[in-house]
Amino acid sequence: MASAKIISRRIAIAGGFAGAGWLIANATRLTENQSLDHVFKAVEDWTKIAQRGLLYPDRLAREYSVADISPVFKPNGTYNPGTDEYNAHVASHFVNWRLKVDGLVSNPLSLSMADIMRLPRRTQITKHDCVEGWTAIGMWTGVQLGLILKAAAMKPNARYAVFHCADNLTGEPAKGGEQSPGQYYESIDLRDAFHPQTLVAYALNGRQLDVPHGAPLRLRVERQLGYKQAKYVQRIEITDGFAQIAGGKGGYWEDRGYEWYAGI
Amino acid sequence: MQAEQVHTEKAGFWRRLWRDAFGPIGDAEGFYRHGALVRLTHWINALCILFLLGSGLNIFNAHPRLYWGLYGADADQPFFSLNAVDVPGGTQGITQIGPFHFNTTGILGWSKVDGEFQARGWPDWLTIPSFQDLADARHWHFLFAWILVANGIAYLGYSLVARHIQKDVWPTWADIRAIPRSVLDHIKLRHPTGDAARRYNVLQKMAYLGVILLITLMVLTGLTMSPAIDAFFPWLLDLFGGRQSARSIHFISASLIVLFVMVHLIEVVLAGPINEVRSMLTGRYRIPRDHSAKDHS
Numbered sequence: 001m002a003s004a005k006i007i008s009r010r011i012a013i014a015g016g017f018a019g020a021g022w023l024i025a026n027a028t029r030l031t032e033n034q035s036l037d038h039v040f041k042a043v044e045d046w047t048k049i050a051q052r053g054l055l056y057p058d059r060l061a062r063e064y065s066v067a068d069i070s071p072v073f074k075p076n077g078t079y080n081p082g083t084d085e086y087n088a089h090v091a092s093h094f095v096n097w098r099l100k101v102d103g104l105v106s107n108p109l110s111l112s113m114a115d116i117m118r119l120p121r122r123t124q125i126t127k128h129d130c131v132e133g134w135t136a137i138g139m140w141t142g143v144q145l146g147l148i149l150k151a152a153a154m155k156p157n158a159r160y161a162v163f164h165c166a167d168n169l170t171g172e173p174a175k176g177g178e179q180s181p182g183q184y185y186e187s188i189d190l191r192d193a194f195h196p197q198t199l200v201a202y203a204l205n206g207r208q209l210d211v212p213h214g215a216p217l218r219l220r221v222e223r224q225l226g227y228k229q230a231k232y233v234q235r236i237e238i239t240d241g242f243a244q245i246a247g248g249k250g251g252y253w254e255d256r257g258y259e260w261y262a263g264i
Numbered sequence: 265m266q267a268e269q270v271h272t273e274k275a276g277f278w279r280r281l282w283r284d285a286f287g288p289i290g291d292a293e294g295f296y297r298h299g300a301l302v303r304l305t306h307w308i309n310a311l312c313i314l315f316l317l318g319s320g321l322n323i324f325n326a327h328p329r330l331y332w333g334l335y336g337a338d339a340d341q342p343f344f345s346l347n348a349v350d351v352p353g354g355t356q357g358i359t360q361i362g363p364f365h366f367n368t369t370g371i372l373g374w375s376k377v378d379g380e381f382q383a384r385g386w387p388d389w390l391t392i393p394s395f396q397d398l399a400d401a402r403h404w405h406f407l408f409a410w411i412l413v414a415n416g417i418a419y420l421g422y423s424l425v426a427r428h429i430q431k432d433v434w435p436t437w438a439d440i441r442a443i444p445r446s447v448l449d450h451i452k453l454r455h456p457t458g459d460a461a462r463r464y465n466v467l468q469k470m471a472y473l474g475v476i477l478l479i480t481l482m483v484l485t486g487l488t489m490s491p492a493i494d495a496f497f498p499w500l501l502d503l504f505g506g507r508q509s510a511r512s513i514h515f516i517s518a519s520l521i522v523l524f525v526m527v528h529l530i531e532v533v534l535a536g537p538i539n540e541v542r543s544m545l546t547g548r549y550r551i552p553r554d555h556s557a558k559d560h561s
Contacts, residue, residue: 013545020311027315028393031400040403047406051492061495064334072339127335127507129491131398133327134337135507223492257399263492264406 048261055263057191061222064125069205070136073128075212078167078184081232086166094216099148099200103162103238106153113216116202119143124197130226131258140220142201146194149238154190158238161193162186162245163219166232169252180256186230187242187250187260188221197222200233225262227253281538295462297549302428305419306544309479312412313521315404316482318392320518321385322401328373328385330515334506343512348374348383355381413483420476432464433473439466455535457552468531475524478517485514 023030030036080086089097094113101109123141130136149161165184192198199220202209209215214231221228228251242248247255254260298306329342336342345360346368357373359366370376375387377395388394392404423429446466449456456465464472487493488500488510504510532540536552543549 016307020307023311024314027318027404028395031393031397031404032395036403036407040407043403043407043410046410051490051496054496055492059495061491062498062501068334070335070337070340072337074337074339127491127494129489129507130327130337131402133323133489133511134329134331135335136337137335223495225491253399257397257403259402264487264490 044259044261047259047264051261051263052191055223057194058196059223061126061197064127064137066125066139068137069125069139073136073138073204073213074130074134076130076132076226078169078231079212081167083166083168086232090211090215097216097234099217099233100235101148101152101238102235104155104158104240105149105238106155107151109148109152111148113202116143116200116217119147122196122199124199124220124222126197126220126222128226128229131253131262139205140199140201141203141206142199142217142220144196145198145200145219145236146196148200148236149190149193152238154238157240158190159240160187160189160238160242160250162237162239162242162250163230163233164235164237165230166234182246182252182255184230184232184252185246186219186228186252187239187245188219188224188228192221192223195221195223223263225264227251227258228262277534277536281536295549295551296547297462297543298547299422299426299428300547301418301422303544303547305415305422308411308415309419312408312415313525315392315408316412317518317522318390319401319404319408322391322393322396323398323405324515325385325391325396326398326401330512331508332505332512333508334501336508344515346373346385355383409483409486412479416479416483433469435466435469435473439469442466453534455552459551461549461551471524471527475521478521478524481517482514482521485510485517489514 097113099109099111099116101111120143121141122144123139125137125139128136128138145161163186165186167184168181169184170181188198197220201214201218201220202216204210204213209218214229214233217233218231219229219233237245239245242250246252249255250260251258328346329336330344331340331342342360343362347358347360349356349358355369355374356367357369357371357375359368359372371387373383373385374381375384376382377384377388382396384396388396391401393400420429423433443466449465450467455461456463484500485504487497488504489507494501494507500510501507504513539550539552
């Protein structure tokens with residue numbers, strides 16, 4: 001003689017198992033249909049809030065010693081932008097390369113490599129954590145992005161720094177289909193942009209950046225994953241959002257399903 | 265004598281199964297073995313582990329190599345890797361463990377996806393989602409990682425306050441002294457009856473504590489792979505010897521959890537699947553009768 005309470009409990013138990021079984025059986029289909037994207041976005045936001053809550057703004061990433069540097073620093077993504085324009089820059093050793101800073105700034109900049117090399121430099125030995133799982137340790141030299149942004153003078157509504165790059169990348173196929181090619185770009189918020197370890201870097205392990213590692217300029221934002229470290233940077237656009245840029249998710253890989261906040 | 269013992273146990277298994285399915289639970293209500301919160305968190309935990317393992321293997325496939333130390337990438341020597349290697353006349357899946365190489369074509373390194381061979385660390389029938397997609401696998405992984413952590417905090421918080429861990433799981437000195445006998449009982453597939461069946465045996469206690477420790481280790485090594493967490497808790501990097509060591513420990517701990525689950529499921533079947541599963545659903549557990557006593561009477 002099962003009471004109503006026991007019967008309702010049995011229904012709850014059976015329902016719970018049926019739901020779990022359904023989720024297991026349909027996990028791949030739910031992923032393909034992007035049915036759970038809003039759930040995944042909520043998880044990303046929650047992760048960001050939790051991690052940002054821990055990281056008061058100037059908390060530094062660990063810096064390593066020369067002895068810890070990887071013998072080979074693996075390049076990834078674009079190995080060579082290879083366009084006529086970029087090849088001409090390589091041939092002329094980037095003397096005509098410009099780093100433009102524009103958007104929501106009072107004082108737009110267009111800096112040559114010589115201008116950038118004259119600015120105070122910072123050298124840091126840090127680990128580069130790829131989203132794929134591998135790690136390389138390298139010594140980066142460059143200018144603190146905060147210095148450049150200060151010179152450009154942020155307008156009050158400035159919130160993000162968007163990095164426009166010279167490379168057009170065709171990434172790995174996703175969801176069983178083909179990955180669309182696209183101009184590489186990335187974005188970080190001003191909290192990370194003004195972090196003392198966030199660099200516009202021009203040297204790796206004491207040598208000018210080579211082409212596979214992003215010559216002549218790349219971003220270093222040390223508390224996030226490798227895909228945030230935009231290479232071949234030509235333009236830094238200061239914005240109050242990134243919904244209008246490319247796929248609208250704030251970066252090349254973000255437009256292809258990866259998290260904008262790449263702290264984990 | 266040995267053979268007789270085994271025979272008795274075998275007969276006992278089917279008799280027990282019948283009684284568990286259709287017989288009365290025992291002294292009126294039976295023995296209330298697992299509290300509601302322990303039961304609920306057990307099943308949520310099981311679902312999390314399943315999704316974390318499946319999505320974890322998909323993530324692993326993005327770089328199917330394990331290293332020891334601070335760094336590790338293509339140019340560095342892995343201690344474990346799943347490779348697709350071109351040989352004369354085709355491609356082979358090669359699993360490397362230290363200096364040893366095994367041909368694992370069709371399962372590890374090189375396996376069929378939709379009827380066509382592909383370079384894939386783990387095969388599609390083991391990963392979540394089944395197709396190779398790092399971004400989506402990460403989404404599933406972090407979704408269930410958060411649920412696992414919340415669930416784990418609920419379980420540990422309740423179990424410590426209600427003294428479930430201290431009373432039922434933490435081994436006593438008598439337990440420690442009984443380890444050799446418990447090992448022998450397990451080898452002979454002898455399961456406790458009567459009063460002894462109301463308690464976890466010492467190997468069971470150690471296995472449960474071990475899996476709690478392994479899950480904690482999974483969470484900590486998982487967090488060590490996060491560059492943001494490393495900035496806040498650099499001691500995690502020191503604790504595990506670097507991000508690549510942490511990633512390897514993450515994988516090894518996951519393998520040990522798989523081992524735990526396998527032994528756990530085998531024990532459930534051997535100890536009486538209906539009684540055991542019921543006790544984790546409703547809490548009620550029928551105390552197995554003492555066969556030897558009954559046989560003598």
